[in-house]
Amino acid sequence: MLTVIALIGTTVVPYNLFLHTASVAKKWHNPDDIKLANRDLYFSIPIGGVLSIAIVSTAATAFFGHQINIQSAADIAPALEPVFGSSAKWLLSTGLFCAGVSSAVTAPLAAAFALTGLTGKAFDISDKRFKLVWATILIIGIIPASLGFKPVSIIVFAQIANGVMLPLIVLFLLWIMNSQLLGIYKNNRRQNILGGLVLLVSLMLSAKSLFG
Helix, strand or coil, rough: CCHHHHHHHHHHCCCHHHHHHHHHHHHHCCCCHHHHHHHHHHHHHHHHHHHHHHHHHHHHHHHHHHCCCCCCCHHHHHHHHHHHHHHHHHHHHHHHHHHHHHHHHHHHHHHHHHHHHHHCCCCCCCCCCHHHHHHHHHHHHHHHHHHHCCCCHHHHHHHHHHHHHHHHHHHHHHHHHCCCCHHCCCCCCHHHHHHHHHHHHHHHHHHHHHCC
């Protein structure tokens, strides 16, 4: 069950919702740009889903079928050698590097956007205070990895935390998307029903994790 929650947490990452909101506010200012914003979602979300399916499928084939106990990245490469041969370690290193860099950029950036939004400040990436929050979050993430903690355990715990927090984010989004301030962009009945189903599933998983 915790693995299921972690998979949901790493696919629908709560902090990415903040990052996407701030990015949309910076990029599009005209109500007529709603079509462009929707086109962006229709393009990016399916790609993210395909990538997640590919990662889970590869992991299931390479690791679970062989009962491999993964403690570090070095344990993963040998399982891929039957397919990729000696290139497995280089392909894995490239993938882990890209995943690490993308997370190192997006997570602190989302935190900085969220904090500046809470304080009522403008979303200005060049601001020193914005950069300070960004750097602080990044350093906090580096410290545990540098002290010898098992990286797999840290990663799983972080994604479980994302999954547990997800119902709060969904509830807030449903509330704000029904605000009269949105006018014609307010949620319709179908959107509320779908959002309610997402909230129900996320609540069930979080309750199972917290009280199980």
